[in-house]
Amino acid sequence: MTNREKYINAFVEGLEIAEDKVVGLEYQAIPEWDSVGHMSLVACIEDAFEIMMDTDDIVDFSSYEKGIEILKKYDVEI
Amino acid sequence: MIDYEKCLENPPYSLGKEEKEAFLTKYLLELTKHHKESCRPYEKILEAENVNLNNVCSYEELPFLPVRMFKDMELRSIEEEEIKKTITSSGTTGQQVSRIYLDQKTSMLQTKTLTKIVGDFLGNKRLPMLILDSSAVLKDRKMFSARGAGILGFSIFGRDKMYALNENMELDLEGLQMFLEKHKGEKIFLFGFTFMIWQYFCSELERTGFHPDLSKGVLIHGGGWKKLDSFHISSKAFKEKLRQVCGISEVYDYYGMAEQTGTIYMECEYGHLHASIFSDILIRRPGDFSLASIGEEGLIETVSVLPWSYPGHLLLTEDEGVILGEDDCPCKRKGKYFKVKGRIRNAELRGCSDTYAEGI
Numbered sequence: 001m002t003n004r005e006k007y008i009n010a011f012v013e014g015l016e017i018a019e020d021k022v023v024g025l026e027y028q029a030i031p032e033w034d035s036v037g038h039m040s041l042v043a044c045i046e047d048a049f050e051i052m053m054d055t056d057d058i059v060d061f062s063s064y065e066k067g068i069e070i071l072k073k074y075d076v077e078i
Numbered sequence: 079m080i081d082y083e084k085c086l087e088n089p090p091y092s093l094g095k096e097e098k099e100a101f102l103t104k105y106l107l108e109l110t111k112h113h114k115e116s117c118r119p120y121e122k123i124l125e126a127e128n129v130n131l132n133n134v135c136s137y138e139e140l141p142f143l144p145v146r147m148f149k150d151m152e153l154r155s156i157e158e159e160e161i162k163k164t165i166t167s168s169g170t171t172g173q174q175v176s177r178i179y180l181d182q183k184t185s186m187l188q189t190k191t192l193t194k195i196v197g198d199f200l201g202n203k204r205l206p207m208l209i210l211d212s213s214a215v216l217k218d219r220k221m222f223s224a225r226g227a228g229i230l231g232f233s234i235f236g237r238d239k240m241y242a243l244n245e246n247m248e249l250d251l252e253g254l255q256m257f258l259e260k261h262k263g264e265k266i267f268l269f270g271f272t273f274m275i276w277q278y279f280c281s282e283l284e285r286t287g288f289h290p291d292l293s294k295g296v297l298i299h300g301g302g303w304k305k306l307d308s309f310h311i312s313s314k315a316f317k318e319k320l321r322q323v324c325g326i327s328e329v330y331d332y333y334g335m336a337e338q339t340g341t342i343y344m345e346c347e348y349g350h351l352h353a354s355i356f357s358d359i360l361i362r363r364p365g366d367f368s369l370a371s372i373g374e375e376g377l378i379e380t381v382s383v384l385p386w387s388y389p390g391h392l393l394l395t396e397d398e399g400v401i402l403g404e405d406d407c408p409c410k411r412k413g414k415y416f417k418v419k420g421r422i423r424n425a426e427l428r429g430c431s432d433t434y435a436e437g438i
Contacts, residue, residue: 028185034162034163034219035189036219039234039239054203055197055204056193059186059189
């Protein structure tokens with residue numbers, strides 16, 4: 001699986017949504033990505049890339065695009 | 079418009095008395111004007127009280143609302159379709175429940191601020207987290223209780239989270255053992271509500287004789303003392319019991335209200351509750367609501383710069399307290415530090431963990 005596939009898959013599993021809804025998604029834009037969903041999304045991303053995000057990055061992680069940018073800090077290129 | 083991004087850049091305990099007063103006055107005056115323009119019932123209250131916002135020199139002069147207003151009235155400064163989340167604060171059967179309406183912006187600010195404040199105590203590295211509560215608390219995602227909001231807010235500091243209680247509020251001994259085995263030797267973050275911890279964790283460990291080693295743990299707890307006060311259990315006895323049943327010694331209480339989620343008041347290693355720069359405590363004399371001096375007991379007013387979607391930035395609580403000092407706590411955190419004495423008499427029984435005690 002490529003990093004992009006892993007990243008998209010984390011949204012699918014973490015938020016329990018269909019794959020075609022993932023790209024371009026923003027926090028709070030759909031009921032599934034609320035503050036509860038956010039924490040399980042973070043857990044799925046951390047598992048997928050074997051990283052641990054800092055608290056500030058979890059807070060700043062506000063969209064699909066923003067997540068890609070944040071993951072660069074952890075040497076993950078999407 | 080308030081520049082919150084800039085506001086949040088300041089470290090949470092960095093401003094001395096004068097700087098902080100100027101900072102809070104600016105933000106809280108702007109917030110008062112915003113709510114006056116955006117919330118008709120709030121505007122009416124200000125009109126009835128003949129409030130003039132033109133000559134305000136300090137936030138101490140700004141009008142406050144009694145916290146129970148949020149039970150009696152629907153107070154919000156946003157359109158209905160902007161509501162992202164509604165937080166209900168504890169109320170027991172037959173009592174009215176407060177409803178706090180959050181838009182995305184306010185909800186985000188709450189999370190960011192809480193992260194800043196708690197980060198000052200825990201750091202920004204996340205720890206394995208043991209939640210001393212039941213996962214059932216977060217069942218309804220659109221409308222959660224103050225307890226659920228608290229758990230969720232603090233979850234950001236955790237990883238590999240485990241709920242210590244099952245849906246029936248029973249301690250999951252087997253799960254707990256596995257969790258501790260997995261994280262042996264690691265520092266563990268524990269979070270819960272004071273009364274629940276006492277009733278469902280301490281008591282169960284004592285009854286079963288299972289004494290896990292949590293000497294490397296750090297516990298943050300909140301939700302109020304009303305119920306434990308009625309059992310005559312002091313903060314000291316609470317900490318002592320925890321040490322006995324699981325060896326934990328790093329235990330911090332916090333004071334906070336659902337009506338001002340985010341700006342909590344953390345207890346430092348000297349046992350003092352601290353106001354961060356994003357909020358403050360004023361003590362008012364019950365007779366005429368004038369400001370009490372340091373060391374003088376009175377009613378607690380809490381102010382917070384976060385409430386944007388509802389006019390809850392200046393609230394008179396039903397708690398009594400006393401300011402112990404300002405800018406000079408031995409822990410080196412600036413700002414006021416204080417002690418909560420308990421609820422005023424005749425106030426309704428309320429508090430996050432207390433509601434469960436009443437059988438809801």
